[in-house]
Amino acid sequence: DQQVKQNSPSLSVQEGRISILNCDYTNSMFDYFLWYKKYPAEGPTFLISISSIKDKNEDGRFTVFLNKSAKHLSLHIVPSQPGDSAVYFCAASDSGGGADGLTFGKGTHLIIQP
Amino acid sequence: DAGVIQSPRHEVTEMGQEVTLRCKPISGHDYLFWYRQTMMRGLELLIYFNNNVPIDDSGMPEDRFSAKMPNASFSTLKIQPSEPRDSAVYFCASSPAKLGGRETQYFGPGTRLLVL
Numbered sequence: 001d002q003q004v005k006q007n008s009p010s011l012s013v014q015e016g017r018i019s020i021l022n023c024d025y026t027n028s029m030f031d032y033f034l035w036y037k038k039y040p041a042e043g044p045t046f047l048i049s050i051s052s053i054k055d056k057n058e059d060g061r062f063t064v065f066l067n068k069s070a071k072h073l074s075l076h077i078v079p080s081q082p083g084d085s086a087v088y089f090c091a092a093s094d095s096g097g098g099a100d101g102l103t104f105g106k107g108t109h110l111i112i113q114p
Numbered sequence: 115d116a117g118v119i120q121s122p123r124h125e126v127t128e129m130g131q132e133v134t135l136r137c138k139p140i141s142g143h144d145y146l147f148w149y150r151q152t153m154m155r156g157l158e159l160l161i162y163f164n165n166n167v168p169i170d171d172s173g174m175p176e177d178r179f180s181a182k183m184p185n186a187s188f189s190t191l192k193i194q195p196s197e198p199r200d201s202a203v204y205f206c207a208s209s210p211a212k213l214g215g216r217e218t219q220y221f222g223p224g225t226r227l228l229v230l
Contacts, residue, residue, distance in 0.1 A: 034218070043118070043205050043221030044157070089157060100209075101147055101159035101170065102219060 003027045004092050006105035014113050019077040021108050023090030026071065030092040034102065035064060035075050038087045047088075048075070077110075085112045118222035120206050126228045132194040135225045138187055139208030147207040147219060148181055148191050157205070163189065196229045203227070
């Protein structure tokens with residue numbers, strides 16, 4: 001049973017427009033959420049995170065929104081650039097439960113069209 | 115900073131052979147994680163260490179898998195004997211000591227394993 005779900009395997013967006021990647025989770029104990037970006041033949045790299053005490057975190061072109069009641073988070077990229085084309089993974093952790101590993105979604109392949 | 119180093123980057127082996135994957139975490143990081151990525155299951159945690167001690171190995175799929183961390187700068191993940199279904203990309207990640215339970219994990223480039 002997947003505890004972190006990214007229901008869109010791929011997403012195509014025009015350069016300059018907004019990219020919105022979605023993630024849902026089922027485990028109510030998760031209190032820390034991260035987005036990782038992955039290029040082919042490389043490891044995932046950290047992009048942005050959000051604690052459950054917040055509902056928004058912004059870093060340059062990247063903003064993550066958290067809706068705890070809906071157990072939903074989203075990553076907004078604006079404006080989208082060609083270098084943003086990559087696979088984006090949503091991840092979650094239960095930092096207070098002693099479990100330190102991350103639970104990942106299966107990823108969304110973002111394609112930025114010129 | 116060299117980041118997390120993994121070797122080999124690619125490994126092709128025959129079923130039944132022993133496979134050893136290696137990882138050097140970022141210096142000063144207290145946590146080391148092994149993940150596996152497959153098409154079917156995505157990225158899943160296999161095992162992690164804190165200060166060289168295995169903390170949670172519940173993600174290790176079978177007894178054929180074992181992991182060690184003999185010192186703070188080196189870890190191995192061993193598969194013996196290997197099977198075709200072990201074919202995947204194996205990632206090692208490390209993170210600093212937890213401050214309030216929230217620390218970013220830094221991933222290596224991965225080892226792409228193919229078992230024939």
